[in-house]
Amino acid sequence: MSFVKKAVKKVFKTVKRHVSKVVKVVKKVAKSKVFKVVAGAALVYFGGAALMSLAGGGTASAGIGSAWAGAQSAGSAVMAGNFSGAASALGSGFTGGAAAGAGATFSTGQALTAGVLEGGATAATTGAAAAGSAVPSIATSGELAAQGASQFGVAASTAPTTQALTGLQTGINATNAAANSALASGAANAGTSAASKGLMSSMWNGLGEAGKAATITSGVQMAGSMLQGKAQQEASEEERKRRSYWGVDGEGNTAATAGEINFGLMDPVNFNGAQTQAPPTWQTSIDDLINRQKNVVWSNG
Amino acid sequence: MINQNQMQGNEQAIDPEQEPLQQGEELATPEEQQQLEALYDMGIDIIHSEGQVGDQIANMVLQAQDVSMGIGSAASALLIAIEKKAGMVPDEIKLQLAQELIAELTGLAVEAGALAEDEVNDGFIDAVASNAYSSYITTKESMGELNPQELEASVKEAEELMGTSARGGQPQQPQQPQQPASPASGGLMSMAGG
Numbered sequence: 363m364s365f366v367k368k369a370v371k372k373v374f375k376t377v378k379r380h381v382s383k384v385v386k387v388v389k390k391v392a393k394s395k396v397f398k399v400v401a402g403a404a405l406v407y408f409g410g411a412a413l414m415s416l417a418g419g420g421t422a423s424a425g426i427g428s429a430w431a432g433a434q435s436a437g438s439a440v441m442a443g444n445f446s447g448a449a450s451a452l453g454s455g456f457t458g459g460a461a462a463g464a465g466a467t468f469s470t471g472q473a474l475t476a477g478v479l480e481g482g483a484t485a486a487t488t489g490a491a492a493a494g495s496a497v498p499s500i501a502t503s504g505e506l507a508a509q510g511a512s513q514f515g516v517a518a519s520t521a522p523t524t525q526a527l528t529g530l531q532t533g534i535n536a537t538n539a540a541a542n543s544a545l546a547s548g549a550a551n552a553g554t555s556a557a558s559k560g561l562m563s564s565m566w567n568g569l570g571e572a573g574k575a576a577t578i579t580s581g582v583q584m585a586g587s588m589l590q591g592k593a594q595q596e597a598s599e600e601e602r603k604r605r606s607y608w609g610v611d612g613e614g615n616t617a618a619t620a621g622e623i624n625f626g627l628m629d630p631v632n633f634n635g636a637q638t639q640a641p642p643t644w645q646t647s648i649d650d651l652i653n654r655q656k657n658v659v660w661s662n663g
Numbered sequence: 664m665i666n667q668n669q670m671q672g673n674e675q676a677i678d679p680e681q682e683p684l685q686q687g688e689e690l691a692t693p694e695e696q697q698q699l700e701a702l703y704d705m706g707i708d709i710i711h712s713e714g715q716v717g718d719q720i721a722n723m724v725l726q727a728q729d730v731s732m733g734i735g736s737a738a739s740a741l742l743i744a745i746e747k748k749a750g751m752v753p754d755e756i757k758l759q760l761a762q763e764l765i766a767e768l769t770g771l772a773v774e775a776g777a778l779a780e781d782e783v784n785d786g787f788i789d790a791v792a793s794n795a796y797s798s799y800i801t802t803k804e805s806m807g808e809l810n811p812q813e814l815e816a817s818v819k820e821a822e823e824l825m826g827t828s829a830r831g832g833q834p835q836q837p838q839q840p841q842q843p844a845s846p847a848s849g850g851l852m853s854m855a856g857g
Contacts (some may be wrong), residue, residue, distance in 0.1 A: 391766035409818040
């Protein structure tokens with residue numbers, strides 16, 4: 363029996379686990395029959411893409427990147443054994459990974475394949491250039507990690523682990539940065555979206571272009587509404603703080619004249635008698651009117 | 664008098680949760696089971712270790728834009744780390760080990776609130792496994808440990824097993840005569856002889 367078949371058909375007992383609060387979830391994954399099927403499909407699909415890219419003079423990494431973009435385009439259901447769409451997309455797009463050469467990376471493959479599939483050759487080239495220039499090799503990162511491990515005095519027994527993990531983390535960070543660069547140019551948008559999904563995740567793929575646009579638009583609108591709501595809330599808070607009721611403002615500060623009624627214009631300190639007019643009566647004479655007018659003119663003058 | 668270890672051994676031997684074997688499946692030998700548990704414990708030690716390594720694993724999961732990608736990358740990193748510490752891991756054990764590690768990481772992600780319990784479905788498992796395999800191959804190549812010949816043999820075996828191929832778009836003819844692979848040659852999850 364071959365080793366792949368043996369691996370798929372071998373059945374292990376449940377390992378002794380640490381106490382977990384989410385035993386149900388852990389068991390669900392650990393006992394999933396789907397896992398081995400997907401693992402076999404991933405080997406066929408991504409392994410095949412890697413080999414195709416290698417055969418074309420590219421790297422396995424670029425081929426896998428192309429495969430992600432191809433899977434996104436095809437909306438494939440690999441678990442169900444439906445490779446036709448994905449394989450067709452892969453066949454038309456994988457050459458991007460090979461064409462990018464031996465130095466091509468995961469993101470380069472994605473960008474190029476996305477470009478090929480969407481017909482955006484110029485954008486793809488831009489995306490690939492951005493990705494290629496921004497991604498250092500993980501081997502280099504591993505070397506840096508090894509230096510870091512020695513500088514931090516990591517024990518010899520744990521150094522290989524630390525080196526591998528640090529190198530991988532650095533590489534992943536670099537790949538993410540490169541993917542973001544490619545995203546900015548709009549070339550690797552589809553490929554990167556696909557990379558976050560599984561092969562049989564067809565919800566996004568099934569939306570169609572109009573559905574995707576609507577989803578993105580509604581997302582942007584939702585974010586806009588949230589921002590607008592936040593601004594309104596802040597304005598309301600400021601307004602509340604400015605309010606004053608009976609000498610106590612919105613923040614609970616008590617004024618010096620607390621308890622006294624503030625009559626505004628009738629403030630005796632700023633009282634201006636010149637502006638006070640005598641109540642008109644039927645007894646007012648023409649002289650009274652002249653004198654009143656003079657007072658007003660003088661007070662204003 | 665029966666001690667605790669014997670009781671655990673009996674419980675494990677009976678294992679009421681063990682599902683009956685399907686046609687074509689075979690139960691792992693006690694040695695293989697023991698090896699799996701030892702490697703799994705090694706992975707658990709890495710995940711839960713205090714300091715840099717444990718933090719890096721947690722960050723991979725919790726700071727990833729997509730949790731399935733984070734768990735896939737973390738599982739790949741753990742697998743490579745275990746290979747570095749333990750030496751060669753047989754392929755049939757490696758696949759089960761990957762599944763157990765992904766289960767553990769998924770549980771931790773749910774506990775940490777990065778993932779809802781009902782989000783863990785077949786689609787999620789598919790996404791994690793695909794990301795883990797992609798990350799594994801990419802990292803192996805970057806480390807200069809990817810062997811194209813072994814990858815070719817493994818893909819060919821998988822194509823026969825699945826009855827289909829992504830390379831030609833047509834199903835492969837099953838059971839073509841081929842050279843028996845050596846234990847050191849690649850398998851499902853290890854194409855680089857790690």
